[in-house]
Amino acid sequence: MAEEKIKIAVCPGAGCGGCDVSLVNLHEKLLELSELVDIVYWPTAIDQKMEDLEKIEHIDIVIFEGSIRTKAHEELLKMARKKAKILVAYGACACFGGIYALGNLFFRKELLEMGYLLTPSTENEQKKFPGELVKIDNIIIKIPELIDWNMPLDKLVSVDVYAPGCPPRDKVLEKLVEVIKDYIENGLVPERGVVLADIKTICDECPREKPDKIVIRRFRRIHEGPVDPEKCFLAQGIICLGPVTRSGCGLPCIKANMPCRGCMGPAPAVKDPGAKFITSLASLIEVDRERSLSDEELVKRVQEIPDPVGYFYRFTLGRGIIDKTQREEGEG
Amino acid sequence: MENDDFEPKIIGFLCKWCGYAGADLAGVSRLEYPPNIVTIQIPCTGRLDVQFVLEAFRKGADGVLIAGCHTPNDCHYFSGNFKALKRIALLKKLLEQLGINPKRVRIEWISATEGRKFAEVVKEFVEEIKRMGPLKLR
Amino acid sequence: MREIKILPISRLEGEGEITIILDDEGKVKEAFFHVVEFKGFEKFCVGRPVEEMPRIVTRICGVCPWAHHMASTKALDEIFGREPTETAKKIRELAYCAHIIDSHTVHFYILAIPDFILSPGAPRSERNVIGMFKKNPELVKNIVKHRKYIVKIEEIIGGKSIHPVCGLPGGVSKRLTEEERKEILEMGKELVKFFEEWIEKFESLILKNYEKLFIQKDMYYLETYYMGLVDRNNKVNFYDGDIRVVDQKGREVAKFRPIEYLDYIRERVEPWSYTKFPYLKNIGWKGFVDGPESGIYRVGPLGRLNVADGFATEKAQEAYEKYIETLGKPAHYTMAYHWARVIEMLYASERIVELASDDAITSDDIVNYEGEFSGKGVGVVEAPRGILYHHYETDSNGIVTLVNLVIPTTQNNPAINMDVKKAAQHLITNGKVSDEILNMVEMAFRAYDPCLACSTHSLPGGIPLKVVIKNERGEVIKVLRRE
Numbered sequence: 007m008a009e010e011k012i013k014i015a016v017c018p019g020a021g022c023g024g025c026d027v028s029l030v031n032l033h034e035k036l037l038e039l040s041e042l043v044d045i046v047y048w049p050t051a052i053d054q055k056m057e058d059l060e061k062i063e064h065i066d067i068v069i070f071e072g073s074i075r076t077k078a079h080e081e082l083l084k085m086a087r088k089k090a091k092i093l094v095a096y097g098a099c100a101c102f103g104g105i106y107a108l109g110n111l112f113f114r115k116e117l118l119e120m121g122y123l124l125t126p127s128t129e130n131e132q133k134k135f136p137g138e139l140v141k142i143d144n145i146i147i148k149i150p151e152l153i154d155w156n157m158p159l160d161k162l163v164s165v166d167v168y169a170p171g172c173p174p175r176d177k178v179l180e181k182l183v184e185v186i187k188d189y190i191e192n193g194l195v196p197e198r199g200v201v202l203a204d205i206k207t208i209c210d211e212c213p214r215e216k217p218d219k220i221v222i223r224r225f226r227r228i229h230e231g232p233v234d235p236e237k238c239f240l241a242q243g244i245i246c247l248g249p250v251t252r253s254g255c256g257l258p259c260i261k262a263n264m265p266c267r268g269c270m271g272p273a274p275a276v277k278d279p280g281a282k283f284i285t286s287l288a289s290l291i292e293v294d295r296e297r298s299l300s301d302e303e304l305v306k307r308v309q310e311i312p313d314p315v316g317y318f319y320r321f322t323l324g325r326g327i328i329d330k331t332q333r334e335e336g337e338g
Numbered sequence: 339m340e341n342d343d344f345e346p347k348i349i350g351f352l353c354k355w356c357g358y359a360g361a362d363l364a365g366v367s368r369l370e371y372p373p374n375i376v377t378i379q380i381p382c383t384g385r386l387d388v389q390f391v392l393e394a395f396r397k398g399a400d401g402v403l404i405a406g407c408h409t410p411n412d413c414h415y416f417s418g419n420f421k422a423l424k425r426i427a428l429l430k431k432l433l434e435q436l437g438i439n440p441k442r443v444r445i446e447w448i449s450a451t452e453g454r455k456f457a458e459v460v461k462e463f464v465e466e467i468k469r470m471g472p473l474k475l476r
Numbered sequence: 477m478r479e480i481k482i483l484p485i486s487r488l489e490g491e492g493e494i495t496i497i498l499d500d501e502g503k504v505k506e507a508f509f510h511v512v513e514f515k516g517f518e519k520f521c522v523g524r525p526v527e528e529m530p531r532i533v534t535r536i537c538g539v540c541p542w543a544h545h546m547a548s549t550k551a552l553d554e555i556f557g558r559e560p561t562e563t564a565k566k567i568r569e570l571a572y573c574a575h576i577i578d579s580h581t582v583h584f585y586i587l588a589i590p591d592f593i594l595s596p597g598a599p600r601s602e603r604n605v606i607g608m609f610k611k612n613p614e615l616v617k618n619i620v621k622h623r624k625y626i627v628k629i630e631e632i633i634g635g636k637s638i639h640p641v642c643g644l645p646g647g648v649s650k651r652l653t654e655e656e657r658k659e660i661l662e663m664g665k666e667l668v669k670f671f672e673e674w675i676e677k678f679e680s681l682i683l684k685n686y687e688k689l690f691i692q693k694d695m696y697y698l699e700t701y702y703m704g705l706v707d708r709n710n711k712v713n714f715y716d717g718d719i720r721v722v723d724q725k726g727r728e729v730a731k732f733r734p735i736e737y738l739d740y741i742r743e744r745v746e747p748w749s750y751t752k753f754p755y756l757k758n759i760g761w762k763g764f765v766d767g768p769e770s771g772i773y774r775v776g777p778l779g780r781l782n783v784a785d786g787f788a789t790e791k792a793q794e795a796y797e798k799y800i801e802t803l804g805k806p807a808h809y810t811m812a813y814h815w816a817r818v819i820e821m822l823y824a825s826e827r828i829v830e831l832a833s834d835d836a837i838t839s840d841d842i843v844n845y846e847g848e849f850s851g852k853g854v855g856v857v858e859a860p861r862g863i864l865y866h867h868y869e870t871d872s873n874g875i876v877t878l879v880n881l882v883i884p885t886t887q888n889n890p891a892i893n894m895d896v897k898k899a900a901q902h903l904i905t906n907g908k909v910s911d912e913i914l915n916m917v918e919m920a921f922r923a924y925d926p927c928l929a930c931s932t933h934s935l936p937g938g939i940p941l942k943v944v945i946k947n948e949r950g951e952v953i954k955v956l957r958r959e
Contacts, residue, residue, distance in 0.1 A: 020513060022929045023489040024538015024638045027582060031627055031637070033620045040606045049486045051586060052604040053915065056483050078491075078512065105535040109516040111435070111523075117516035119945070121933070122745045125518055125880045126867070128752065129742040129761075136514075138747035142506060143477045145497055147748050149512045155476075173538060173638050227874075229527040229556065229645050231845060262635025262642050263649040267531060281388040284432065288424035296420040297410045304420065305427040312875055314432040316524045320532075327392035330476055333437030435523070 012066040012190055015059065016048035017086050019079045020106055020156065021072030025097040026050040028173035029069075035183060042190055065089045067186065069169075073099040073106055073324065074157045078150035087163040092195060094182070095158065095165045098172040098269045103158045103324020105172070110155050110323060110330035111315065158324040168201040172269035172321055176256035178202050203254030207273045208246075208266050211253045214238045222290045225311050228265065239265040240290060245317050249286050250279045269321045278327045280318035287311075287318075346400040346467035348375040348460070351390065353383045355414040356449050357405025363453030371457035372464040375403065382406070383445075384418020388429050391443060395475060401442045401467040405456065408447040419447070439470055477505065480904075482914055485509075485921065487587040487604070489539045490928020494917065495748075496900045502907025507897035509889070509921055511751040517933040521879045526555055526870045530643035533866065536881070537930040539582060541639045542575035542630070543859030543884075544930075546715070547866040549643030554735075554853030555870060558646030558846065563839040567648050569715040570660070570831040571633035571640070572857070573824040576714050577667065578626045578637065579860035580817050580824075583925040585619045588814060591919055592682045597912030622670045625663035629828070632656050647843030654838050664828035668791070671822040675795045678818050690811035691803065695902040696920060698766045698891055699724045699808050701756060701773035704783035705858045711788040712780050712823065714858040720783045721756065724768055726806045730758075734856035737865050741882060751931040754887045764894050772890045775862025776924060777816030782806035789830070792823035810895050813923040849874070859884045861927050885931040888924050895920040 016029070029036060030051075045052060047059045068090035074080055087093055098104040109117060122128060122135050140147040159165050167185065171178050181202035188194040204211070216238045226243040233239075239246035239260075246265035252273045259266055272279035291308050292299060299307070315323070323329055352358035358379045364371060380386060383406030391402050404426060406419040413419040423445060430440035444463055448456050482494040491513040497506040517536055524532060530548040534541035546568060553560055560568070586605045590598075593608050593615075602610075609616040627637045633652070634640025642649045652660075683690060690696070703721045707713040710720070719737070721730040732740060743752040744761055755761045755771030762770040773779070782805065787793045796819055803812055831837060851874075855866045862884025869878035885892075899920035903913045945952070 018491060020515070022535050022538040022541075023927070024535070024541065026489070027538055027638050030582060030586060031623075033624055034617065037609055037616065037620065040609065045606065049484045049491075050489060051487065052606070053486045053600045055486070055600075058600075075514070076512070105532060106515055106520075108520040112516065112519050117514075117519045120519040121514075121516065122752070123945075125743075126738055126878075127741055127743050127754075127880055127882055128745065130745045134745045134747050136745065136747055136750045140748050142497055145477055145479045145495075147495055147508065147510075149493075149510050149748060149750065152514065172535070175636070175638075227525060227527055229552070229845075232843070233649070235650075258631065258635040259641045262640075264531070264635065264641040278389050278392060280432070281392050281429075284388045284428045285386075285425055288428045289421045291424055293417075296417055301409055301423060304424055308424045308427040309431055311428065311431070312525055312873065313435070313523060314428060315435040316528065318432070327389065327396050328436050328438070328475065331437040332473075332475060337437075 011042065011044040013046045013062065013064070014043045014067045014069065014186070015046050015065050015086070016050070016069045016071065017082055018049060019070060019072030019083065019100060019159070020075035021097065021099050023050065024173040025071035028175060028179070032179060032183070039183070039186065043186070060085070062089065064091065066189065067092045067094065069094045069096045070100050070159060071096045073103050074153070074159065074162060075106065076150040076152050080153060080162065083159060083162055092166045092189070093163070094167040094169055095160065096169045097174055098170060098271065098321045100159050101168045101170045102271050102322040103156055103329070104321055106156050107323035107329065108316065108320070112331065113335050114152050114154060115335070155330050156324070161324070166198050167196055168199070170201065170203055170252060170269070170271040171255050175258070177204060177254040201252070203252045203270060205274050206253045208248035208251045208253050208257060208260070208270070211257055212238070212248055212260060214260070217241050219293070220290050221292070221294050223292065225291070233263055235263045245287070245311070247279070247283055247318070250276050250283045267320045271322055272325060278325060279322050280315070280326055283318045284314065344468060344472055346374050346464055346472070347398055348401045348403055348464060348467065349394040349399040350375045350377040350403040350405065351380055351383070351386055352377050353406045354379055354381050356407035356412060356447070357383070359450035360405065360448040360452045360456040363450065364456045367453050369453055369457040371460040374464050375460050382413065382415045382418035383422035384413070384415060386422050386425065388425050391429060395438070395473060400473045401444070401463060403459070403463055404443070404445040405448040406445070408449055412449060438473065441466065442470065442473060480909055482918060485918055487590070487918070487922060488926050488928065489537065490926065490931070492928050494896060496904065496917070498904065498907055502905065504897070504901040504904050507893070507900040508748050509893045509896045511749045511928045511932050513928055514750045514932045515929070518879045518881060522876050524876050526868055526874050526876050527552060527645060529868065529876065531639070531641055534639040536933050537927050538638050539927055540575070540579050540859050540861065540930065542572060542634070543857055543864050544866070545640050545643050546572055547855040547857045547864045549645070550855030550857065551853035551866045551868050552643070552645035552855070554855070555850060555868060555874070556645040557848035557850050558844045560647050561841045561844050563837060563841050564647035564843065566831050566834065566837045567633060567652060567842065570828060570837070571630060571642070572715050573827045573831070574626050574629040576824045576860050577821050578623070578630060580821050581619065581623050581626065584814065584817050588922055588925070589682065591915070591922070592686055596916050596919060600911050603915070622667060625667060629660050629663060632660065644843055646845060646847060651840045651842045652838050654835070657832055657835065657838050661829065661832035664825060664832050667825035668822070668829060671818065671825050672791060674818050675822060678815060683815065691809055695899040696810040696895060696923065697808055698774070698810065698894055700766050700891055701729070701759070701771070702779040702782040702806060703773050703775050703863055703887070704780040705856065705863055706784050707788065709788065710785040712784040712820070713788070714824070719856065719863065721773065722783050722806060724806065726782065734854040734865065737854060737856070737867070737882065743882070743886065749889070751886050751889045751928070753890045754882065755890065764890060764897070766894065773887065774891050775884050775887045776813065777820055778807065778810070778813045779862060780858060781816045781819070787819070787823045789823050789826035791826055792819055795819045795822055810920065810923045813925065817925070861885050861925050861930070862887055881933055883930045883933065885924070885926045885928065888926065889931060892921045892924055892926060
């Protein structure tokens, strides 16, 4: 008797679809896997509906992409956690909040106001906003409510496997395929909380020339002038999150002569990658001339860096010790 | 937000050689200063990781004080204090973006003989935080 | 009255639902295409250094990240007053053509054609690319083989195929080496061959079997305006050009430059979708109707092929002429989107070969750092799904103060709603629905290749709501309440 295939579901939170395409870009490996498993839910690629998903009691592996932004995402995640033997947080959004966590710098109402009222091409004299109730006879139409703050998965449920990256690629995908195959062949369940990436940092893998001592004289933005493709970015005064970021992505950005923005998330033993990076980066500024500058001048040099939260927490604000604005609503 | 009952919780990261010694001297000299501060000795302010400050806030601190050796020459480990100075400068910018008053973090140079300065700074800081009100983190 | 819900809609990018409302006779009274996702880019990008935007806005959509990357980079060119170098323009267009193929192949082969290679009524669990693979493994393997070429080209130029990084104001971050150029050229030639075959396959495998579905007026048919980017000769160009609008008879009614877009486009809001409803400002919003009195317009492959006079490459032009001969011009048949997509993939492949044949593309003059900072820019490209506008303004330090995005799928949103309703009305007459019927309603939006993450870069609110509007001095000018 043929053994029943394992069930895999791909469930979407608030994402961009890039994680879906990254799975498609497994190319023939995906076709191979499709013969070994039963994909029971994946709205991007197959037609199974929510009612079909609800009927399935046990799902071996749920690959959950995207962060949690609405009530519907919350419910889907809770359902997925209940049914799943192995829950994979797939992609930077699911693991750390992703770039949408930057939305947590604002309140829902502020985001709403901008999108549906204040942008120059919007015409909304009647001040309608999405999410309001619509009634047609006895039928009520109401699209899912937003929750207050964007969240990575592990703020709500326990996560078994983390596949970081925006989107996951290279070693991360290799390891995920390994995990799936090991499970199919040997019933192997990975260690809870495992991160499918390297234990090294981007710096450890970076092919660029690193000086013994990195001195940042002046901070430089990437468009200001030519960037030496052989030299460490930090040594050129350009912010690069290599020191605090996990490796396993293959360093494609750095190879394209652009600095790392940290989408692989914090290296092991780093709790809050943005804060940790401040600790590292600040040290380097004028580090060989500290005594020749006054305290005020040093502070001024450091504070020339614009937008710390956008640089240091681009993909990982969901992992910040402070992960959302602390303003009073209506202020600022 | 005025609240007469509000007693700020201050965490002080004090370096062993200067800041902590200065605090010790204040104590030995029986100088009065508010009891709101809980002191943590670190070998050098250069040991201060910005994560500690955020963690202190997360755990309930309304203000964080860092006290180290005077620049340019007093640091026992040569340049640890400069690192702290720069880190706190960048942290303050981050705090502003996150909607936390950057004045809730304060960095001071307080030598081992400056017991009086320690007491003054703590008094001043507690009053300032009282005026700001408690930091109720979401 | 009762409602039928399709939840979620499938085989597209993004989160959406369809609600069909039936009256007591079982006839369709209303139908809605709901987009239920939201992000907030227009707000949370404020405060970011503007040169970081190309790498941030790719996260509007991971299926068309290059479109946002490129429009963003072009906006930066204007903001920094830098004309990109000739080499940079070539590299950008080369990568961008590869991306058009990438996005189109994902949609066409994985999302769309299972409906045709299998059938609209095939069992739900089989009606997908895996079902197609089981039926015809060689077909699917060959598709995968050619997708690998595309992804490789994107990675060579942009670092990553999903969420590229190479865009800089005035240029690109990395030059092309001679080996890379040769590699891309070889792959480009393979792609031309592949899509030439698919022009034929489209007719023999798909059009032949579904001609009545594709070419009819009961459903999948709207007479709207069309908008697209055209080059100096009014031919289709994905990377650059002027914006042209034609009417239901194909007559040009507008031509403008990116910076003028606000003179032509407005967007409405409905409470039942997070995606807005754009229309031509000068014609006005007349409701969900088509025709010359309604400002509704369509973009994307169908739009482009109606707006342009043709294609600048030989084989695509030949395919285009056959397309027009069969469908007329302008072609109003929604299913023609699929056919137009294949022709565009052929054009993009030919363009890749053209650009990669020029060895000047390996020059190291890849960034122009000179320019006068202006602080304002509107970058426009033809995204795979249609024309895309990125409008940024900054302060004197180059920190973003304003972001406005007009997205292709958003611009198709009114038409998608109309097409979904029309299909539902035609297919559901006595309250009877089947899986096949519901799938055919979904096929009404699927032809557009909608990208819902793109279309809602904005956020919803809860109820109740109080909105305080302040002017630039921080003074309150209006307070709105909704309980």
